[in-house]
Amino acid sequence: MGWTVVSIFVVETVLFGLSVMPAFTFWSWALTWVPNRWILRPAVLAGS
DSSP: OHHHHHHHHHHHHHHHHHHHHHHHHHHHHHHHHSOOOTTHHHHHHHTO
């Protein structure tokens, strides 16, 4: 029973991490690419 719980936890953690990776990569790139202007950054990031 414990092995099943641990296996489910590990599989779900890996799947969630892989599914979040494209969004994380995009946001990391967008935050470094968009200039840090008080109105420009929120406008560009809200539109994405």
